Structures are given as structure tokens and as C-alpha cells.
Amino acid sequence: MTHFGRRRTGRPSGKTPEADGITRHSPRPRHPATPPPRRPARHLEFAMPIAPPLAPMVARLEGGPAAAWAVTLRGEAEKRRGRAILDLGVGDPDFATPPVIVEAMERAVRAGRTHYAPAEGEPALREAIARTTAASTGTAVDPAQVHVFPGAQAALFATLMVTVAPGDEVIVLDPVYTTYPRCILAIGAVPVTVPLDPAEGFALDVGRIEAAITPKTRAVMINSPGNPTGAVFEAAAIDALAALCTDRGLWLVSDEVYAGLVLDGSHHSPLASPAGAATTIVVNSLSKSHAMTGWRIGWAVAPLPVAKALRSLSSSLLYGVNQFVQDAAVTALTDPVAIAAAAAMTTRIRTRRDAFVQALATSNTVRCHVPQGGMFVLVDVTGTGQSGIDFADGLLDQEAMVVVPGEAFGAASARHLRVGLMAEPATLIDAASRLSRHAGRSGAQR
Incomplete structure (x- = not known):
């Protein structure tokens, strides 16, 4: 196992996760124990002020390979x-956003839909997301479980902030979408990477995930269809993972932004699994499926306690997404032409x-x-x-x-x-x- 920063000690003897390619990436301390001495200014009138240090989280957000x-x-x-x-x-995507969606946005702007929106999202959009999610998973979704964000990335970061604490471990799959580890590190948690095998088509290996679970594990993050792999995980493996997370009391965060772009077969969400409803948080958006990357509209579908926590966070951080964009999103999800x-x-x-x-x-x-x-x-x-x-x-x-x-x-x-x-x-x-x-x-x- 490769550590970035401090090496954890005290793991029981026997076969270690390193043998299976499991990697834990510990956050590194960024501030020296004592601040560097000030350099004396030659002329006091030209001395540059020294700014206070930034929060350690900033350094953890930076980087990547x-x-x-x-x-x-x-x-x-x-x-x-x-x-x-x-x-x-x-x-x-190099496609243009479908005109019917653009026209819906234009109508909303002209109708004065340019004011504050509810922190959790407009009721009409939350209802449309709930209906769409229920139709695709076969699981009943209450609109109260839906929280709207300016894009799936914001939804992912917010979800981690309300479900994971500093020092917790979050299992991610390798290959991994590049922002996952940085988001986990930013909140002081530890990303644990579990490799997928290229020879097996990057299929979901629930046994490897189970082997990576420790008492510090708090969540598992998956992405199907995957970026960059294009792998669509099989329903049986998804169901087994949902059952494992429920049995171990772990959050299962399912990034489904490519669910509308399945090229072969069909997409299966853990929310559709018999054991998935209590611990699954689904993140989705219209960015890729409707060529709306610049519109910044996404959402999380979560158990009610998580949705309530997301509202509290959003009230302090975002306080709503543009009304006219949300109105256009309703059209994207419900209009037959869209x-x-x-x-x-x-x-x-x-x-x-x-x-x-x-x-x-x-x-x-x-x-x-x-x-x-x-x-x-x-x-x-x-x-x-x-x-x-x-x-x-x-x-x-x-x-x-x-x-x-x-x-x-x-x-x-x-x-x-x-x-x-x-x-x-x-x-x-x-x-x-x-x-x-x-x-x-x-x-x-x-």
C-alpha cells in the first residue's frame, strides 16, 4: 500500500490490502510548525504586508497527477x-443543447424567473426528478429526497461533506474520476483506492471492496457508466454491493451522470436494489445526457436525513440554483421533444x-x-x-x-x-x- 504523507501503523499481521492493490492516500500536513521569519523591509514605507495563511483544505483541493x-x-x-x-x-459534448430546452429558459427569463429559488430546489423540478428516478429504478422517490445543485460535482462534494468526517475512509474505484480523491482529502478524510482489472473489462469486484473495508470506512463511491472506463456495472454486482453497504452501515454514493448514455445493455442503479434505498445516494445531472455542461444543473437523491442535511449546507453555501435554469431542466426531463x-x-x-x-x-x-x-x-x-x-x-x-x-x-x-x-x-x-x-x-x- 502506498501512502501519501503519514504512514498508518498498527495494522494486524497477515495478508495486507497492499497485496490486492488497495491504496490509502493520507492527507498531508501543509503548514510548518512555526511560521517562517519575516524578511525585514529595506524601507518600511514599501514593506509588503504578509497575508495570513490559507486553510489546509486549500492545499488538499489542489494537485492530482x-x-x-x-x-x-x-x-x-x-x-x-x-x-x-x-x-x-x-x-x-460537442452537441448543442436541444432548442426546446433553450426556449424554455428564454420563456422563464422573460416571465421574471430571475429571483431566489428555494435552497433545496424548485418544487416542479424536484417532482420531475423524483418521477424520472422512480421510473428508471422502480423505487418510490419522495420529492423531499431530492436536492438540486449547480451541477453534479457540487452535489458530490456536498454529499461527502454531510456524510463523511475527518479521519474517515472512503472507498473509490481505480480508475477514478479525478475530483473524487481531492474532494475526500479536502474534508480531511482518506480515499482508499480499490483497483478494477482491465483484463476483466474494469468490472465491479465486490470482493475487493469488502476486503478494503475497515472500522474507519464510512462510504463507497461508484461511477457507472464509468469515466474513463466506459464500463457499465452488472446488476448482480450492484445489488451485492448495495447489500454489503447496508449490512456494514456504509453510505453508497452512486455517480450516475452517464446513465443516460448507455450504449450497450442497460444501466442498473443501486437505488433499484432491494437493499439500496436506506444507504444509497444517487448523484446525477443533465450535463452529458442533454449537452448542458455550461448550464450547471445537477442533483442528489438521498435518504431524508441526508437530504435535510444537504439543505442546511446549501442554505449556507449556495442558497439555490437559478430559477430559469431549473425551469429549463423541467423541460429537459419531461418534454417529449427534449x-x-x-x-x-x-x-x-x-x-x-x-x-x-x-x-x-x-x-x-x-x-x-x-x-x-x-x-x-x-x-x-x-x-x-x-x-x-x-x-x-x-x-x-x-x-x-x-x-x-x-x-x-x-x-x-x-x-x-x-x-x-x-x-x-x-x-x-x-x-x-x-x-x-x-x-x-x-x-x-x-
Whole structure:
């Protein structure tokens, strides 16, 4: 087990979680025991004031695997200098928000829906979310269980703040969406990473999760369909995990922002599990399913005590989401034209996935993990002998193409690339050709 910062001691002898790849990331102290001495000013009238220190939480929010994201920043810099870059890195749909949703927002603004909204969300939107969630899970949802946030990321952070205490452990799956560990560390808790096996299609392994549970474990976080893996967890595994969390008294936080983008099979939420209702918190949004990333609208569906706590937090932090955006979200969830438009986006992403995967299948050096959902493809570049970081750097240099190295998401996706399906099939076929050419060069240099 690799520790970042202080090493925990006193674990019982025998087989350790390190043998299974389980990793605990301890928050590091950021402030020295004594403040550094002030440097005397040469002229007092020009002395610069020394600001008080920031809270330790700020340092824990920063970071992540910086080297893995450097290629993305370098690609942005090259675009600003005028170089034509094929950017398949950032996970922002290239679709326009369906016009019927935009028109609903415009009507709301003109009708004066520009004032404070209830901290927990507008009643009409909470009712629409409750109905939609109940229809997809088969579990009754009270609108009082729904809390609206400016995006799923805010909902995730708020959920952790009201369910996890400093020193608690939160189990996350590796590969992991990059903000999860930072959010956990920010509140003083410890992220414990449990690896998923690429050879098994990054399937959910409940046995590994159970092996990682300690008396300090407070929650488990999952993401299906997964970012970056595209894996859609099987219903039986989800049900087993929900039962495990209920039996052990753990919160199960289910990030379902890609649930509307299932390309093969079907999505199964732990809220649909017989044992899931008491301990499951579902986080969702319209960002990916309806191409509304910039609208910032998401929500949490939680047991009533959690929903009540979220309201208290939101009252101090946010105090509501724009009324006109919430009105547009009701249209997104209930209007048949908007629902059909979202389904059409999923169909287009499936077509794009198939075009890219088929084009890359001719390579003898790299291979795809075919995603069952989401909007990314993980490409295994192990055959080139390079890390994902090195390969992505060379791909930008040689082929003017930006992707995200798998190392950004954890050890389990090292020597992989995350390729976004944010372009039409012809462009993605060209992307596969660029990737194949660079893989051929890289493999030849081994």
C-alpha cells in the first residue's frame, strides 16, 4: 500500500490490502510548525504586508497527477499560438443543447424567473426528478429526497461533506474520476483506492471492496457508466454491493451522470436494489445526457436525513440554483421533444464509438476497451512500451492530437489513453489513423 504523507501503523499481521492493490492516500500536513521569519523591509514605507495563511483544505483541493494533465495544458497553449490541434481530451459534448430546452429558459427569463429559488430546489423540478428516478429504478422517490445543485460535482462534494468526517475512509474505484480523491482529502478524510482489472473489462469486484473495508470506512463511491472506463456495472454486482453497504452501515454514493448514455445493455442503479434505498445516494445531472455542461444543473437523491442535511449546507453555501435554469431542466426531463433529442445524442455517440473502434482495430500495437456507456474510449498502449503520459506527449508533438493519459485516473489505467468521442465519425476515423501511426513509430523504437 502506498501512502501519501503519514504512514498508518498498527495494522494486524497477515495478508495486507497492499497485496490486492488497495491504496490509502493520507492527507498531508501543509503548514510548518512555526511560521517562517519575516524578511525585514529595506524601507518600511514599501514593506509588503504578509497575508495570513490559507486553510489546509486549500492545499488538499489542489494537485492530482499533474504530469498526466500537462499534455492537455500544452495542447491548449499550442492552440492559442495558432497550431491546428485535434482535441479529444476534455469531456464536454460537442452537441448543442436541444432548442426546446433553450426556449424554455428564454420563456422563464422573460416571465421574471430571475429571483431566489428555494435552497433545496424548485418544487416542479424536484417532482420531475423524483418521477424520472422512480421510473428508471422502480423505487418510490419522495420529492423531499431530492436536492438540486449547480451541477453534479457540487452535489458530490456536498454529499461527502454531510456524510463523511475527518479521519474517515472512503472507498473509490481505480480508475477514478479525478475530483473524487481531492474532494475526500479536502474534508480531511482518506480515499482508499480499490483497483478494477482491465483484463476483466474494469468490472465491479465486490470482493475487493469488502476486503478494503475497515472500522474507519464510512462510504463507497461508484461511477457507472464509468469515466474513463466506459464500463457499465452488472446488476448482480450492484445489488451485492448495495447489500454489503447496508449490512456494514456504509453510505453508497452512486455517480450516475452517464446513465443516460448507455450504449450497450442497460444501466442498473443501486437505488433499484432491494437493499439500496436506506444507504444509497444517487448523484446525477443533465450535463452529458442533454449537452448542458455550461448550464450547471445537477442533483442528489438521498435518504431524508441526508437530504435535510444537504439543505442546511446549501442554505449556507449556495442558497439555490437559478430559477430559469431549473425551469429549463423541467423541460429537459419531461418534454417529449427534449427526451427524444437526448436519445438521439446517445445514438450518435454509439455511432461515433463504433467508427473509432473499428478504425483502430487494424492496429497491431494498440487496442481498445470497447465502452458500454459514456463518451470516452480507453485505448491500451502497453504494446508500444510507453507510458500513457509519454505516448500522449508524442502524439501531440507528432500528430497534433490531444488525449488524456490514463495515469490521470489512477494506476489501473496507466499505459492507457482516454479518447473523447466529441467529434463526428470522419474526424474520429482520422484520430484513429493518427493514433495508429504514432503507435507504429513508438513500437518501432522499442
